[in-house]
Amino acid sequence: xxxxxxxxxxxxxxxxxxxxxxxxxxxxxxxxxxxxxxxxxxxxxxxxxxxxxxxxxxxxxxxxxxxxxxxxxxxxxxxxxxxxxxxxxxxxxxxxxxxxxxxxxxxxxxxxxxxxxxxxxxxxxxxxxxxxxxxxxxxxxxxxxxxxxxxxxxxxxxxxxxxxxxxxxxxxxxxxxxxxxxxxxxxxxxxxxxxxxxxxxxxxxxxxxxxxxxxxxxxxxxxxxxxxxxxxxxxxxxxxxxxxxxxxxxxxxxxx
Amino acid sequence: xxxxxxxxxxxxxxxxxxxxxxxxxxxxxxxxxxxxxxxxxxxxxxxxxxxxxxxxxxxxxxxxxxxxxxxxxxxxxxxxxxxxxxxxxxxxxxxxxxxxxxxxxxxxxxxxxxxxxxxxxxxxxxxxxxxxxxxxxxxxxxxxxxxxxxxxxxxxxxxxxxxxxxxxxxxxxxxxxxxxxxxxxxxxxxxxxxxxxxxxxxxxxxxxxxxxxxxxxxxxxxxxxxxxxxxxxxxxxxxxxxxxxxxxxxxxxxxxxxxxxxxxxxxxxxxxxxxxxxxxxxxxxxxx
Amino acid sequence: xxxxxxxxxxxxxxxxxxxxxxxxxxxxxxxxxxxxxxxxxxxxxxxxxxxxxxxxxxxxxxxxxxxxxxxxxxxxxxxxxxxxxxxxxxxxxxxxxxxxxxxxxxxxxxxxxxxxxxxxxxxxxxxxxxxxxxxxxxxxxxxxxxxxxxxxxxxxxxxxxxxxxxxxxxxxxxxxxxxxxxxxxxxxxxxxxxxxxxxxxxxxxxxxxxxxxxxxxxxxxxxxxxxxxxxxxxxxxxxxxxxxxxxxxxxxxxxxxxxxxx
Numbered sequence: 001x002x003x004x005x006x007x008x009x010x011x012x013x014x015x016x017x018x019x020x021x022x023x024x025x026x027x028x029x030x031x032x033x034x035x036x037x038x039x040x041x042x043x044x045x046x047x048x049x050x051x052x053x054x055x056x057x058x059x060x061x062x063x064x065x066x067x068x069x070x071x072x073x074x075x076x077x078x079x080x081x082x083x084x085x086x087x088x089x090x091x092x093x094x095x096x097x098x099x100x101x102x103x104x105x106x107x108x109x110x111x112x113x114x115x116x117x118x119x120x121x122x123x124x125x126x127x128x129x130x131x132x133x134x135x136x137x138x139x140x141x142x143x144x145x146x147x148x149x150x151x152x153x154x155x156x157x158x159x160x161x162x163x164x165x166x167x168x169x170x171x172x173x174x175x176x177x178x179x180x181x182x183x184x185x186x187x188x189x190x191x192x193x194x195x196x197x198x199x200x201x202x203x204x205x206x207x208x209x210x211x212x213x214x215x216x217x218x219x220x221x222x223x224x225x226x227x228x229x230x231x232x233x234x235x236x237x238x239x240x241x242x243x244x245x246x247x248x249x250x251x252x253x254x255x256x
Numbered sequence: 257x258x259x260x261x262x263x264x265x266x267x268x269x270x271x272x273x274x275x276x277x278x279x280x281x282x283x284x285x286x287x288x289x290x291x292x293x294x295x296x297x298x299x300x301x302x303x304x305x306x307x308x309x310x311x312x313x314x315x316x317x318x319x320x321x322x323x324x325x326x327x328x329x330x331x332x333x334x335x336x337x338x339x340x341x342x343x344x345x346x347x348x349x350x351x352x353x354x355x356x357x358x359x360x361x362x363x364x365x366x367x368x369x370x371x372x373x374x375x376x377x378x379x380x381x382x383x384x385x386x387x388x389x390x391x392x393x394x395x396x397x398x399x400x401x402x403x404x405x406x407x408x409x410x411x412x413x414x415x416x417x418x419x420x421x422x423x424x425x426x427x428x429x430x431x432x433x434x435x436x437x438x439x440x441x442x443x444x445x446x447x448x449x450x451x452x453x454x455x456x457x458x459x460x461x462x463x464x465x466x467x468x469x470x471x472x473x474x475x476x477x478x479x480x481x482x483x484x485x486x487x488x489x490x491x492x493x494x495x496x497x498x499x500x501x502x503x504x505x506x507x508x509x510x511x512x513x514x515x516x517x518x519x520x521x522x523x524x525x526x527x528x529x530x531x532x533x534x535x536x537x538x539x540x541x542x543x544x
Numbered sequence: 545x546x547x548x549x550x551x552x553x554x555x556x557x558x559x560x561x562x563x564x565x566x567x568x569x570x571x572x573x574x575x576x577x578x579x580x581x582x583x584x585x586x587x588x589x590x591x592x593x594x595x596x597x598x599x600x601x602x603x604x605x606x607x608x609x610x611x612x613x614x615x616x617x618x619x620x621x622x623x624x625x626x627x628x629x630x631x632x633x634x635x636x637x638x639x640x641x642x643x644x645x646x647x648x649x650x651x652x653x654x655x656x657x658x659x660x661x662x663x664x665x666x667x668x669x670x671x672x673x674x675x676x677x678x679x680x681x682x683x684x685x686x687x688x689x690x691x692x693x694x695x696x697x698x699x700x701x702x703x704x705x706x707x708x709x710x711x712x713x714x715x716x717x718x719x720x721x722x723x724x725x726x727x728x729x730x731x732x733x734x735x736x737x738x739x740x741x742x743x744x745x746x747x748x749x750x751x752x753x754x755x756x757x758x759x760x761x762x763x764x765x766x767x768x769x770x771x772x773x774x775x776x777x778x779x780x781x782x783x784x785x786x787x788x789x790x791x792x793x794x795x796x797x798x799x800x801x802x803x804x805x806x
Contacts, residue, residue, distance in 0.1 A: 053455065080457025091452035096470045097551055104466055108457015115462050122551075142550040157452075164456055278800045289619035292612075293680050313675040348571045355565035401787040405666070405754040406764065409771055410590065410779075414583040420572050473554060477561075493666045496757060510670065522667070529662045542557055 004067040005030050006168055006200050007052060012061035014047055014224075021047045022224045024061070029202065031167075034191055036211035036232075037204040039221035040244055045204040048221065049172045052202065053083055080108030084166030086174050086190075089153040094146030098137065101145050101156050102128040105164030124163075131162035135189065151182040158190060162197070169194060171203035175210075183207065187214055208240055319515040328516040335517060338505075339524045346491045346501035346528060349419040349426070353491075354484045356427035361434040368392040368435055369442040376447065377468075378460055392435070400432030408494040422499030426487050434483055441475045442468070477543045481536040488532040492525055502528075593776035603778055606766060607785040614762035615789060617680065618752035621687025622745055628692030632657060633699030639729060640721050654700070660693030665751045666758070673758045683755040687748055698740050702733045735804040742797035749793050753786055763789075 005028040014022040022044045029035055037045050050056035051063065054070045063070060065082065073079045084105075092101045099122060106124055107115055114123055122128070132138050135155040140148065145156060154174060161169060171190065175183035187203075191214045194201040205211050211218055211232070218235050220227040220243050227243050228235070294300075322328030330336070371377040373389035408425035415421035450467045458466065495503015502525050509517040549556065572578075580586070636653035638646050669686035676682060711728045719727065756765030763786045770778035 055455075076454070076457045076459060080455070083455070085452065085455040087448065087452065090446065090448045093449045093453070093467055093470050095474055095554070096466065099551070100466060100470075104453055104458065105456050107453065107459070107462045107466065110462075112459070112461055115465065119465055120552075142547060160456065274799060274803050278796070281796075285615075285619050286623055289616035290623070292616045293620050293684070297680050309676055312677070316675045345571075348568045351565055351568040352572070355568065358565075397791065398787060401750075401790040402783060403750040403754050403764075405757060406767055406783065406786075409768065413586045413590075413771070414580060415578055416580055418572075418578070420578055473558070477554075477558065489662065489664050493664050493754070496666070506667075510674065522663070525667075526659075526662055539557070539561075543554060 003031065005064075006033075006066060007202075008064040008067070010062045012051060012058045012063055014044075014051065014056070015059050020224055022051075022058075025224075025226060026061075027219065027226065027229055029200065031200055032198060033200055033217055034194060034215050035200075035202045035217045035219060036215035037202060037219050037221065038206075038208055038211050038243070039227065043221040044224040045221055046172055047224075049170050049202070049204055053085055053170050054079065077108045080164060080166065082167050084161045084164050084169045085172070086154075086157050086161060086169065087172045088174070088177050089150045089157070091157055092145050092153055094144075096145055097142050098132070098145050098148070098156055099125070099128050099141045102131055102159045102163055105160040105162070108164070127163050128159070131159040132156075134162060134193065135159045150178050151186060154178065154186045155189070158186070158193060162193065165197065166199070168200045168202070171201065173204055173206065176206055180207075184210060184213075191215070316515065319513075320519045322516045322519070325516050330516060330520050330523075335520055339502075339520050342502045342505050342521070343524045343528050345419055346495070346503075346525075347488075347532075349423045349494075349499075349501050350484060350487045350491050350532075352419065352423035353426035353430065353487050354480060356423060357430040357434050357483070358480055360427065360431040361438055364392045364395070365435055365438045365442065368396065368439045370439075371443050371445070371447075377442070377445070377450075378463070396432040396435045396439075398432065399428055400436065402429065404429040404490050405493050405497065408497045408499050412497050412499060417498040417500060417504070419500040422491065422494040422501060422503075425494050425499060426490060430483050430487060434479060437479045438472070438476055441472050441479075445471060474543050478540050481540050485529075485533055485536050489529055590776050590779075594780050596777060597780040597784060598775070598777035599781065603781055607763070607782055610761065610763045610766045610782065611785045611789050614749065614752045614764070614786070617683045617755060617760070617762060618687065618745070618748040620680075621684045621752065622691060622741070622748050624684060624688035625691035625695055625748075626741060628688060629695030629699050632692065632696040634703065634725065636696060637700040637703040639703055639725065654697065657693045657696045657700075660689050661697070662693075663690065665690045666754060669755055669758045669760070673760075678759050680760065682758070683752065683760045686755065687751055691744060691748060691751075695741060695744060699733075699737055702736050702740075703729050706732045739801040739804050742800055746790060746793045746797055749790055750786075 007027075007029040009028070010026050012022060012025045013020060025048070037048065039045055047056065051058050054065070054073060057070075065073065073082060093104075100119075103118060103122070103124060106127070110118070110123065117123060129138065129141065132141055135158050137152060137155055137159065140152065140156075145153065148156065157174075169190075174190065175186050178186065187205075187210050190203070191201065193199075203215070212235065215232055217229075217231055219229045220239070222243055228239055319325055322330065366372050366377075367385065367388045369377065370389065373385045375385070404426050407428045408422060411421045411425045411428075415424065445468065449471070450463055453463050453467045491501055492503040492506060495501040495505070496507050498504060502521050506518060506521050506525075509515075509521065632653060634640060636650060636657060638650040641649070665686045668689050669682055672682035672685055706729055710732060711724060714724055714728045753762055753764040756762045756768055759765075763782050766782045767779055767786075770776075770782065
């Protein structure tokens, strides 16, 4: 008997009005997989990630997390233990010092009293220190978060995930607002940390190169459907150029 | 000049209808008001500059400067000490006033934000949130539309003269202004960090402490300090109706024709205004 | 300790401000002496008459004429304030001249604008009444001076913030400074200047209403008279008219600003 998959989707569909954003998606993702989600913009990557994070109910189909329906994740604590989310750099509370933004990963575990206390006297500080050390920001612990560069802010977000320790990490375009070198740094770090922590990662990406270099499996979406779903070494350049071809023309047409 | 400016904007916008209407309305209002003042109220600008009036004005200015006055107040230590005490009283009144209005604002501002009322802020909605939102917004409009002095006139019927009624009157007016400004800050809040906190497992109170409060705080403090500057300027006015401080003394000195004392009070008032502008600017920079 | 300060810089500041407020509470002698003996009764009466404002035809007619007078003072005061502000604002922005005297003129004019604004309009009104007697012009000047001061400062800032490219283009075409002003600066800053003026117009209505305190007519004067006679029903009628006037002007100015800025 194969182990229970982390995610199992059967014929998942989502509509916005008349238009279908996702139509009849089916796949499973096993524990420890590092999956890249690629495809042209508007292909439905964000919608799919929102469904996986249980924030958006699908209109059709069945969806299991760990073999159970989503509704079994009742408390926010359970959900935070299962799923961690990272998006673009604007996800942090800018005026707060870095350390509070890191420790926010513990809020689901803490009692209300403990979280109030931590505002004045940091709780679980070693945890935050250790996480910041692992992302190379130990000396910025008391810095105002808004003063950090975009890449540093994303590393703070990674440190938050280290403190939260979810089983699965869902990353929605985590590096789309960074320059290429910084983006590769962050993705490399994210994948490394996920492997060290034995977590499962699903990340949507703009860059095919990063997907091929760091991930083990690629799911390509186009027009709300799976274009291909292959281990990374079986993806051909032909498939990739087909994936983006028509959309590029459409985007060009829209610009003019 | 106004006409030209209006014309410029009118031709560059897509929908000139409302702007053209506003322009016409403005011109009509200005013309009608001046006609009313000059012909119905028969106020004559030239009459102001009549021989008699100029003589009177000169006398008034001279006696304010202490020329020909036997014991000008600004040479008396006692008057200075009195003015100093009143300035201090006025300062305390302004702090009480801003404090009261901030308390009122903090208690009402969250339900007065449109994004709380429709449930997007806390990701939860109650059936009565719309109603509470409407009631508080009406209170804000009411509180802000009535000037401080009118509030003071009403309040003074309840409180005995002193700095408290002045502070309450100032607070009643500024409560609505601060409430409106701060509710807009919450409405313009970046929701992304809040959703992110929620996905890390934070509950409502935790989102409030680690998300909403830190993000709105700098802007709240900036607005509060700005309003404090305005309150300092206005303290003298509520004093006119017996609400204490420099204003009350100003009124007394005016009615006893002690014009050098009036000058002294005005100097103290001016120094207080300049000083508070300076302090407020310093604090605003510290918050950023 | 240093770490604690780093972590709580803003909280410490907020704490300090709260402490100042708490300290100010101690300068009030809390106790039953704060209230008039009939205070409670008065509140009840005021609240009761809030729900039954006097709507008799005479009072309504009086309210309408007083509201108009309040509006007229505000409009005439603002007209003068705009004239003052445009002249002083242009001079204080320093766009008309350069060279050595520029900084000197700029800062002294900004000082003057600050002084005009620092003193409350009602104080100006009182000084004018004392100097020239009861005349609508006392109210008009009293509004024109502080509003001229604040508008002038903001206008100067707006003229300074105009995008430099169009101005440079005009300059290279050989435009004189005055031409720059009329064809460059004013058209570019106009929308912002009008928006801000409209924003202040609402405040001018309130200022005009309280001019009555020094004996000049209008809604405030009627409120004052009715309060003296303890006719709270009438007081609320006039206050409602004032609120209505303020809301009307606020709505007008908000719509216009939206149109101008978008």
